[in-house]
Amino acid sequence: MLKSLFNWKVLVNLVVAIGVFVGLVWLTFRWLEYHTNHGQEIPVPNVINKSVHDAVKILDDTGLEYEVDSTNYDPKYRPFQVLQIYPSPGSRVKDGRTVRLKVNPRTWAQIAVPDVINKYSGLAFQRLDQVGLKIGDTIYEPSIQKDALLRILYKGNAVNPGARLPRFSVIDVVVGSGPMRNISIPNVVGLSVKEARAVIAKNMFEVGLVEHEDGGKDESDIIYYQDPAAGDVRDQGMQIDLWASKRTLAELRAKVEQLNSIYRMKVDTSLPPVRYEEVRSEPTYEPPVIPAPVPRKETPKTEAVKTEVPKTQTTTSKPASSGAEKPKAAAGNNHQPAGNVSKPAASATTTQQPVQKPKAKKVVVE
Template sequence: MLKAFFNWKVWVNILLAIGVFIGLVWLTFRWLEYHTDHGKETQVPDVTNLSVQKAVEVLDNTGLAYEIDSFNFDPKYKPFQVLQIYPTPGSRVKGGSPIRLKVNPRTWAPVAIPDIIDSYKYRAYSKLNLVGLKVGDTIYEPSISKDAVLKLLYNGHPVKPGDLVPRFASIDLVIGQGPKRNVPIPNVVGRTLAEAKEIIKQNYFELGIVYDENEQPVSDPSLIIFYQNPSAGSISDQGIQIDLWASNKTPAEMHNKIKDLDSQYRRNYAPDPSYYHSEPDFSSSFDDFEEPKHVEAPKPVERKKVTPVKKAEPEKKNTEKPVEKPKEKKKVIIE
């Protein structure tokens, strides 16, 4: 075994294999140097503060590749001005390495309108200011949603949340002015359910529950309304719910059901049935009507001038004491 290992033919094969391996490694590195231009580097030129067109020309002349990226717009610099370059100017790079240029864009990037529909108006103002938009005109429209944003307008045209507009653009807001007070309830009796819904919506009321003659909820738009609560013409505030009763029959055919509903919802309201079927009688004469007698207005009473009577001044009482006479001195006679 050892004799076979020390045979000269074995050593020749080992040496040949080592030589082939070293040759392949040397050829590989030579190929890499040729393919990657190893040892050939180019200095990065300083193109900051140049326009992007001039910077590209300089990089093309030096044989360097480039990539252009944009910053957020800065009004302190000119549009399309090169603000940064990477790698830094003066560093050495290979010819195939790209140079990244950071350029100031022409103007502000467009801004997406935030979702402020149905938001309170002051909260909507804050959201618009946060994204760099201005609040334009505020237009109030009838709506039960008081101070809520209903629509958005830009240059007079409707826009929706998510649309892109220029930064610092003015957005007009359509805001609800709130429900009105003491408004008559619209009459929807005799209308189809679809028509009644539209009338209630146009008058800024809310649709309540829709029942059939068996007090079961229904939603067929072709049904005819034969009863409503509150009643038509009653005074209420906008935004309240109006409950409806609908059927395939006409209101005249539902007379008994209407009487039952009146007994539930309008106990204090009992109109004369002839009111709905008879016409007002204007044939009565007014011959017996007596005109009021003309009464003369009383003449104004002349007021006599009264001279004020001066009151007598009370006599002043003499509070001074009378002067006493001096007493006579007693005389003493000595005999």
């Protein structure tokens, strides 16, 4: 067995096999070096803060591939400005390597407008704020849907749900303020059904039942009757029923009279009008009983006599009344008077005082 292994033919075959294997490995590595450009590396250029157009041109000149990724919009940077590059600037990569660029977009990312039409305004505002839309003006419009969001306006134009707008866009909303009261109903008799619909919608009413005489649905049929009648007063949003036909109004006179008997109230004027008399009964009031006044006891009042002492005179005066005392003679001379006697003055004005005894008049002798 061992002797056969050391046979020269076997050794030659073994050497040939090893040489073929080594040659294949060497050729494989050479092919890989050629295919992968082994040893040929290119530095990544610094294109940060450049515009995306300039960055792409530089990468093309260096032989590098690129991918552009738009990140969230940042108002601090210019639109289409390169914010980041991967691999980082200065790194050495092989020719043909793909480089990723993060670029600031032109504006905010677009979002879909949520379906909040005919929803309560409070919930609609909350939903719009959640998706990133800012509410500008709130416009109130008469509508039977009070406090409901009727329309969304962007730059003056109506926006349908699902439309895409830039995030943080300012929108205006139209909210219903409630129905208008006492609106006159328009006259649509003689118009086509299509024209009548437009007139009714313009006057903020709604089309109710539309009955075609032939049972069809031709919008060109002429309206020959309506309920409520033209000129009646109704609230906004009330329905107006229509009757249409292809015949003329003169041919439909009997039909109109029949509808009048059903939908129009007739007032019988042959009977005398009913008079209503208002009977007013005046309430009777008994005079209040006034108690008799209680007499008051009054005390008699007297007049107080007030005297004054007159000035002395050179001649003697007699007393005014007979009840006055005579003057006494001076001592040592019985014939001559002692002095002048003054008259009493007249009584002064009287005043009310309590009852007192009358005082005698006083005569002063000097």
